[in-house]
Amino acid sequence: MIEDIFTDEYFMKKALQEAQEAFDKGEIPVGAVIVVDNKVIARTHNLTELLHDVTAHAEMQAITSAANFLGGKYLIGCTLYVTLEPCQMCAGALYWSQISKIVFGAADTHRGYRVMGTKLHPKTKVVSGVMENECSALVKDFFKRRR
């Protein structure tokens, strides 16, 4: 069956490609895609350094981009794939978007939304740890090179 290829890993790989693009630009390597009906409608990566803008996280750009594509601000029926656990800001934006599902790779035990206590929308489902090692390795490699 054709649908079998559309696993969480399938879309997380696309988010990882975005994270690699961020890495190559000297940005903290986080990538995101937003999917609806197995179709990617947004693909973004962190651009906080290039844009001098703390709001330019991959997830924030993905939310804006997906809403622009859909012509409406709510992301009901959409799934966000992001390589790193969202922060307070991104989780807060996802709350407003009422997105249906969030899939993230690596946990962020320092600044992630869970340790910070940020609330998601009650209808949002969360899957964590998809391709965790690959997602985490990219971030660790980035900070190792910066030292």
Added chain:
Amino acid sequence: MIEDIFTDEYFMKKALQEAQEAFDKGEIPVGAVIVVDNKVIARTHNLTELLHDVTAHAEMQAITSAANFLGGKYLIGCTLYVTLEPCQMCAGALYWSQISKIVFGAADTHRGYRVMGTKLHPKTKVVSGVMENECSALVKDFFKRRR
């Protein structure tokens, strides 16, 4: 002394003018300005409906605009004046910006960052309740007309 005119009320009035512009466009009326050395470097209002974008809160736009003006992503030395208490997303963005001071008008007891438990940067000072009645009246009037 000339400095005496630059009170919190002085800048909150400018944020209220922005909130009125949002009101006139049919947006939830929230306005913001960012000030450094008594100079307004960003003035924005909520545009979530017009842009179909949950991330287009007044504060988010103000952070982006101020950072663009300053040429750097940190807002150390800056003060944000906003007519309504920031939400999780905006407080999360303010956390990353390391902004020095936040002054808000009306409290948001449902979706404000305090009731939601969002953390600000430890160096950020907060002043609340400046022109609270005026800020709150605009929001109440907006929702009354929508019913």
